[in-house]
Amino acid sequence: MHIVVVGLNYRTAPVEVRERFTIAPERLPQAIREMKSWKSVLECVIVATCNRTELYAVVDRDSFCPQHVRNFMASWFGIAKDEFAPYLYTYEDEEAKRHLFRVACGLDSMVLGETQILGQVRDAFLLAQQERATGTLFNMLFKQAVTVAKKAHSETGIGENAVSVSYAAIELGKRIFGSYRNKSVLIVGAGKMSELTVKHLSASGAERIAVTNRTYERAVELAGKFGGQAYPFDRLPSLLSEADVVISSTGSNATILSKRDMEAAMRERSGRPMFMIDIAVPRDLDPDIHDVPNVYLYDIDDLEGIVEANLELRRQQSTRIEAMIDEELSAFDQWYRSLGVGPVIRALQEKAKEIHLETMDSMRNKLPDLTDRELKIIHKLTKSMLNQMMHEPIQRVKELAPSRHGDEALEYFTKLFALEEATRVPPTPKGEKQPSEPKEDRLPLQHGSLSLA
Secondary structure, three states: OOOEEEEEOOOOOOOOHHHHOOHHHHHHHHHHHHHHHOOOOEEEEEEEEOOEEEEEEOOHHHHHOHHHHHHHHHHHHOOOHHHHHHEEEEEEEEEHHHHHHHHHHOOOOOOOOHHHHHHHHHHHHHHHOOOOOOOHHHHHHHHHHHHHHHHHHHOOOOOOEEEHHHHHHHHHHHHHHHHOOEEEEEEEEEOOOHHHHHHHHHOOOEEEEEEEOOHHHHHHHHHHHOOOOEHHHHHHHHHOOOOOEEEOOOOOOOOOHHHHHHHHHHOOOOOOOOOEOOOOOOOOOOOHHHHHOEEEEEEEEHHOOHHHHHHHHHHHHHHHHHHHHHHHHHHHHHHHHHHHHHHHHHHHHHHHEEEHHHHHHHHHHHOOOOOOOHHHHHHHHHHHHHHHHHHHHHHHHHHOOOOOOHHHHHHHHHHHHOHHHHHHOOOOOOOOOOOOOOHHHHEOOOOOOOOOO
């Protein structure tokens, strides 16, 4: 089998490209099912966040190339391949596994060491598992990715000092205003990102915080946590005339504020400066707003590098995490190599059983005068001899299978006992999918949490 990941992220694609590849949470199950049905895809997981869209797959090496995943992306997103191909990256096998571990640990994030991506990877895997799109390999690989990421955050200082996209947004505002005291702040949206933003704002001294959201009850809930004021979403135009800082993070598929809206708001403000940060993908604020006099608009791509000082410590810890990843990859490779020994041992045992049965039948024909008791004793003794003869070779191949030269040892073992035919996997008939993995290979689902026991 063959592991591959095809994707794009904040490094390879600007926000105007990434927002075209977002997948609404309610559509993710369907996307997973369609990808799983795609040619040669045996297992799959889709990790879709505001900063990355990555498609992980276990595929049939003989008939697969990454082009199949690109074809699926073109079909699902309705975008011609030549429009997005320059922004894609592809990793296979060892590089694909390492990439997943680095993503889960936050080493590939815009903000080094951020913890939100760990939950996103975990949730992406659990959803794929729930949709029966994972099997033996991804059940183990994603379990290990989550495990090593948790270990990395608990045993190193990678998560110390508040650093996130929302934190970066607040720091950027400080550079412009110096302080949030006596500044009116408007939060548009009431999701997790907005809550983190309000938390950082409150810690930075902001006292006048207004929250508006399409679902008014959620705005009330968020504002109540930090002593802010909630407003219905239709009040947004009037709120703009009072706000000094606007931070927007909604789940809208289209812009919620246009250049014309801001021009009207600035007339009401008599030209007083306004600082706006759009941390949503797709973007909430029309990029042309940047051209409105005295409006300072920044989007999510402008935030990279703002918290450089806090990131330095995290960079120092990243070396330790890379070493953890090396160990985990080695453990996965040993586990994977050991998978092949089971069928070989079973083939040898079946072959020995057939030889034993044929020998006993021959003995009955050649020595018809043997009593049942004598045949039973001979049967028991000869079976014991075979088992003792096979015991040490089986133990040795079990020990060698996870080692560096395990594949070579397994190949010699198979040839030595002439087991090639017995261990050959029959081809899948044309038009049929590979059989799904047995239930015992699936990780248990417990109300949305991942059991790592």
